[in-house]
Amino acid sequence: MTAYDVMPDIELYQPATVEDATELAARLKGSAWLLAGGQDTYGWLKDRAKTVEAMIDLKGIDALKGIRETPGGVEIGALTTLTEIVRHPLIGERYPLLREAAAVVASPQIRNMGTLGGNLCQDTRCWYYRRGLSCYRAGGNTCYADSPAGMNREHALFGASRCVAVSPSDTAIALSALEATMIATSRRGSREIPADDFFVGPDVDIVNMTALAADEVLASVRLPDRWANAEFHFEKVADRNVWDFALVSIAAALRMRDGHIENARFACGGVACVPYRLPAVERAVVGKPRSESTGEQAAHLASRGAKPLNHNQFKVPLMENLVRRALRG
């Protein structure tokens, strides 16, 4: 593939208000790129793996930034940087799960620039797709990763429907475990999308990873009080400790009562195109203490239904071990 190293000609728009941004998104939908922190933008465009006519730079919109307390919990603007989330006392105090997830995204420099919205909406890392091949996700008719010679060590165990790419977002699984909701706004109005519906698999939409319509802007993320100050566990396994994507990761939220688990939510990253919830594990651990033996009992439930590819069987025991460790306490 030719490396161009320079940006193509793109019309740049820098709206200062949400209204202007949604107006532009509606007018340019399909041909515009919504720019947040820009940490997964320029490679696509310089390589010509994606081509757009316009770029809507959202960074000038103050309304999309910041963390604020709301009657029902906490609301985080989509343009809030990952470093701000890591350092914010409200997040650290009530939702340390999200803080831990944000703290392991890429590298300090990227976290300084990268935003929560960008981290949630970033595209998959499947290199066949990113290389510009005409795979299903790129609008083509085949999957190169799921082929006899395909290199699929990092790809999906669950929910693969033709495309086997996985979500690369670290914060997505934390938000799924926290039952967050995403606020999508457009000229048509705003809508609240539960985290579990915000991320979409290839069975529903093979070319998009989120439920956002082409004219919608992710405005904020709401964290409900329901899981504030619960017990949490976040762990990410990657080839490198810094500046790498998860091979498998886990986010667990556990509400305890009298030393026993009253309610639990688990979400795994790196194993599906969406944050992969573990409902069987969640049901199995209710009423049990957070202990080694509970983890032992529940771990095998996590990987039930997994369909490993040629090179990613290692993810099955890895996932089970992460469940064990999450329940060990």
Place this chain on the structure above:
Amino acid sequence: MEIVRYREDVWGREVLLGVSWDLLWLVIAATFIVIMVHAAIMLARKSGPRPSADGERLSRHAAQDRWFHWITAAAFFVLLATGVLPIVGVKFPWLTAHWVAGIVLTAAIVFHIVRSLFWKDLAAIWIKPSDLAELAGGAAAPLPGKYSLAQKGMHLAMAVLVLVAVGTGIAMLVQIDTPWWARSNFLSEAALGWMFLLHGLSTLALIGFAALHLYFTARPEKQFYLRAMVKGWVSRSELAAHHDPARWTPDAAASGDAAQASPGLGADAR
């Protein structure tokens, strides 16, 4: 307006992806116009009295053929909904329902082909040179046998299109995981592009033909054909009005009064 979708790959080559779905709107618009024009012409024409459905009942479609028709129709509409709705923006997990309906359609077609070859009068549906006289229209046109030239033409077109859709669909089915096999990569990207193109083109044409089929089924003067496809029979008057008894001599609908009183899908006919 594009007819075919291409994408430039990493080596700068154009990869054939399939049909351009812009054509869907063209097909819908063209079909709508044809239907409107026909409806307007028929409205302007003075229609004569319709033949009575009373009296002797004659067998037109055997139970097996009616089951085939309705199973095919159900599978077709599931395929259409699961195939086209995601393209127009309705997002849902469509793939499994699509290929399951495709297998049902394929099985029904295999059944129909075998039955037509060995148990039915294949010539009755085949277009013959003598049928072309029906093109004259009006009083000069001869009455058809069991099937009119239009019906034969519709059947031939649908048969060719469905076979193309099924054949390309099977090639595409082998490329995805099912409970019985893991996906294969036996088709090259270019060959897959052709499969998708032919599948898409046949689908678009089938949408048009299916819409026309539904329209003619709904037309008042043709509704006895719908009844025949549900219940199996036409009346002696309907036969005389629309068909040449010398070219098509059907049997009585069924033995006994039961068929007269309740001629359901169980009524037999050859």
